[in-house]
Amino acid sequence: MxxxxxxxxxxxxxxxxxxxxxxxxxxxxxxxxxxxxxxxxxxxxxxxxxxxxxxxxxxxxxxxxxxxxxxxxxxxxxxxxxxxxxxxxxxxxxxxxxxxxxxxxxxxxxxxxxARPTIGANIPNQKGRSTTLFDVGASIDSKPIHLLEQAILGSIYVEELQGIKNPTVGILSIGEEESKGNDLTFAATKLLREANINFIGNVEGRDILKGTSDIVVTDGFIGNIILKFAESIIGLLKYKLKMYAKKNLWNALRVLFAKGSLKGAxxxxxxxxxxxxxxxxxxxxxxxxxxxxxxxxxxxxxxxxxxxxxxxxxxxxxxxxxxxxxx
Amino acid sequence: MxxxxxxxxxxxxxxxxxxxxxxxxxxxxxxxxxxxxxxxxxxxxxxxxxxxxxxxxxxxxxxxxxxxxxxxxxxxxxxxxxxxxxxxxxxxxxxxxxxxxxxxxxxxxxxxxxARPTIGANIPNQKGRSTTLFDVGASIDSKPIHLLEQAILGSIYVEELQGIKNPTVGILSIGEEESKGNDLTFAATKLLREANINFIGNVEGRDILKGTSDIVVTDGFIGNIILKFAESIIGLLKYKLKMYAKKNLWNALRVLFAKGSLKGAxxxxxxxxxxxxxxxxxxxxxxxxxxxxxxxxxxxxxxxxxxxxxxxxxxxxxxxxxxxxxx
CATH class of the missing domain: 3.40.718.10 (Isopropylmalate Dehydrogenase)
Structure with missing residues (x-):
């Protein structure tokens, strides 16, 4: 119901x-x-x-x-x-x-x-598959141990359900270097390094769509915001194309063609x-x-x-x- | 240099x-x-x-x-x-x-x-102007007071530099209701309600591109990740269109038209x-x-x-x- x-x-x-x-x-x-x-x-x-x-x-x-x-x-x-x-x-x-x-x-x-169940979401990436982002809303104010659980459960899930052997795991941060991060990432990184997963260290916001790692772990507050942000991209594109089409007939024609390919793509x-x-x-x-x-x-x-x-x-x-x- | x-x-x-x-x-x-x-x-x-x-x-x-x-x-x-x-x-x-x-x-x-200087970034929105996101990397592990400072400084900046009178301020969260959020948003919301700004409460990830509020405040760790995620969208679009064009000649033609309008838009x-x-x-x-x-x-x-x-x-x-x- x-x-x-x-x-x-x-x-x-x-x-x-x-x-x-x-x-x-x-x-x-x-x-x-x-x-x-x-x-x-x-x-x-x-x-x-x-x-x-x-x-x-x-x-x-x-x-x-x-x-x-x-x-x-x-x-x-x-x-x-x-x-x-x-x-x-x-x-x-x-x-x-x-x-x-x-x-x-x-x-x-x-x-x-x-300690805390987790929800992952698939976001399409530039490698033609998808990046699985954990957590997207089940675990708010995550502790380091929760990110470790996400990585362990997520690795099995992605390997079994997406057929990616030994999937890579990145932790979402604000720079590639291990020195870049916040209190949570510093503590969680220590746990992730010792776990039996394919951990590659820090990834950045742009790495989600790039597909730098198969799995990205982060606090559920952040994952939820990114997922909703990602879901709203198509709305902005439609708006932008509409505004562009309004400028003149030639633009309108281009957009007419663009729509089909965008929808497909x-x-x-x-x-x-x-x-x-x-x-x-x-x-x-x-x-x-x-x-x-x-x-x-x-x-x-x-x-x-x-x-x-x-x-x-x-x-x-x-x-x-x-x-x-x-x- | x-x-x-x-x-x-x-x-x-x-x-x-x-x-x-x-x-x-x-x-x-x-x-x-x-x-x-x-x-x-x-x-x-x-x-x-x-x-x-x-x-x-x-x-x-x-x-x-x-x-x-x-x-x-x-x-x-x-x-x-x-x-x-x-x-x-x-x-x-x-x-x-x-x-x-x-x-x-x-x-x-x-x-x-x-207490902490802050960096804001303009992200285009569906209202045809831009949402200014604070902080995007200067303030990591922000305390509630830092989000208040972002809101006060940001309101003046956006009013003066973008000409938006009495700009609205939202706090980035995981639901519209005040009951949705994390420890930081709950505490910061109390401060923001009392400040001399045009605070509208919680906004979600999708509200940034929608333009629900003129200003969005959040921890610099989150803002940095969103900004880099947003910057990587065009790369994914290009990739998706390339893959779509490869399927057949008709698709390739559509994409050729699409490119111009996308670039303009x-x-x-x-x-x-x-x-x-x-x-x-x-x-x-x-x-x-x-x-x-x-x-x-x-x-x-x-x-x-x-x-x-x-x-x-x-x-x-x-x-x-x-x-x-x-x-």
Whole structure:
């Protein structure tokens, strides 16, 4: 029931996911009547699809933590509990982000050795792949140990899900030299140097789009600001082109041509198509989608969750953290 | 002597500045022979131009603070001392940024009531003007009081230099609501609410390019990262268009058209043309340019310095800080 276009987009995305992969079962959690109406309209039936009723909805204005207590029959609480109770292997939602984080962390719980779960975002880079930025909002006022956790969990995630062997990790700072940084980067760098990851030291703001390292770790306050800044670039480009086109007819023609190529070229900067970000460090798979998720985004989130399960990500996280603790 | 193209670009920019404004005198600080050679080649003479010899050069690899002591005959040390000794009203350099900050802060000194000088950068926004971001690298691990100083100095700077009456100030955070933020924003918000500025509360990463507020204050670590991220956008666009053009001839043609309009549309995202950023809060005018400054950038820096002097900025800063302290 989460997101601006629920349950419509969620159900449509779920149908597409079931159609594209025969090897998983799906539980839709929400208002049964509303869900069945869409399924009927689409003429979709599958014995791999189950509906669990949830009559309450945590909406965008609800306080995340208190909603977990006051709305126990919401799709977010019931969904998270399905993972906690081992009745589901993964949980996906486009609902209230804070509530998803709270439900995942408090109900499903953290992996042993994780102080703070983290969210990474893929940002396209000049190497033709993407830079994964941790954290983008789950860990505010991070301590050095949190950046270390991001690097360990992130390295496994990027290696397994993006197929980048032994991915490089950079720490976001204000200069290449190790002497450049703030209190957090100085302390975190010491921990990162000793960890079993491919740490390359400081990277700068410009290195994210350059793709200098596969993974960039930073405090969640900073990552969130960069992600939102990046998402707003296309808006500025559109505005700039509009202003340029207004100057004269020749400009307008150029822009007409430019639009098509820009749209094509910038396709992967459309964060919608990625379909959600996983919350890493909790003891189960939990993927949080954008409130305005399209059916395609929902489908991608579901398939991403399945891939994380198939690749035994949680177990690999546990082992890496255990190995690190024993070192 | 500072910057990648010194003294060539510096002298050429100085000549252009002198030609475009008859109402100021200029001192070139550097190796007299090298400077005179360029002036001669350009056939330029003016009784408003003086040369003060500086045989040493602080280069990009020098440690900023220690270079002030070991290279007393460098153009940066001599230039800053000219302002300190009231022999010049402003100092402009494209040299080592750290050394410029150190020389300005330690030799010229701070305005009474300023704990940390700050650097602001103009980022074009969707309102057709620019958002000025403080701080972009002078103040790392900022305390709440430093963000307040940025807001007070920045408000005067933007009102006087950009002609925006009573400019709005936002504090960079991870949500619009006052409950969203980190330890620094919560504490700084209290100070900003009480100050004699046009404070509008939290702004997010996307609000910088949207232009939600005229001024955005944040820790210098974050501002520096955002600025460098923003500067790298054009590189990613070029790469994306190149990849898109490679797919087929039709795409290549579209991109050919797109390039012209993008170049025109994104002209003001070329930070070069802005010509340097002032270090606000020191007891004199000091403008720090990019190492690769063009003659145009140098000219703009010189004229900007003159404008700051003409508009009595330092005195206005002093008064605002005094009024704030007395409140």
């Amino acid at each position: 989460g997101g601006d276009y629920a349950p419509q987009n969620i159900v449509l995305g779920a149908i597409d996911a079931l159609k594209s992969d025969p090897n998983f079962e799906l539980i839709l959690v929400g208002k049964t009547d509303a869900i069945e109406e869409i399924l009927k309209k689409e003429g979709f039936k599958s014995d791999r699809l189950e509906i669990i009723d949830a009559q309450e909805v945590i909406d965008m204005s609800d306080n995340p933590t208190s909603a977990l207590k006051t709305k126990k029959n919401s799709s977010i609480v019931i969904g998270a509990n399905l993972v906690k109770d081992k009745k589901a292997h993964a949980f996906v939602s486009a609902g209230n982000t804070g509530a998803m984080m709270a439900a995942s962390t408090l109900l499903i719980g953290r992996i042993k050795g994780v 910038l396709q992967d900067m459309d964060y919608q198509s990625h379909g959600g970000v996983p919350l890493l460090g909790i003891n189960g798979i939990s993927i949080i989608g954008h409130g305005s998720s399209s059916p395609l985004a929902i489908k991608n989130m579901i398939l991403r969750a399945k891939e994380m399960y198939d690749k035994n990500l949680i177990q690999k996280f546990e082992e890496a953290l255990k190995n690190h603790a024993e070192k | 500072g910057g990648d193209y010194a003294p060539q670009n510096i002298v050429l920019g100085a000549i252009d500045a002198l030609k475009s404004d008859p109402n100021f005198e200029l001192i070139l600080v550097g190796k007299t022979d090298a400077i005179e050679e360029i002036l001669k080649k350009e056939g330029f003479k003016s009784d408003r131009l003086e040369i003060i010899d500086a045989q040493e050069v602080i280069d990009m690899s020098d440690n900023p603070t220690s270079a002030l002591k070991t290279k007393k005959n460098s153009s940066i040390v001599i230039g800053a001392n000219l302002v300190k000794d009231k022999k010049a009203h402003a100092f402009v350099s494209a040299g080592n940024t750290g050394a410029m900050m150190a020389a300005s802060t330690l030799l010229i000194g701070r305005i009474k009531g300023v 994104l002209q003001d995202m070329d930070y070069q043309s802005h010509g340097g950023v002032p270090l606000l809060g020191i007891n004199g005018i000091s403008i720090i340019g990019h190492g690769s400054s063009s003659p145009l950038a140098i000219k703009n820096m010189i004229l900007r310095a003159k404008e700051m002097y003409d508009k009595n900025l330092i005195q206005k800063f002093e008064e605002a800080l005094k009024n704030h302290a007395e409140k």
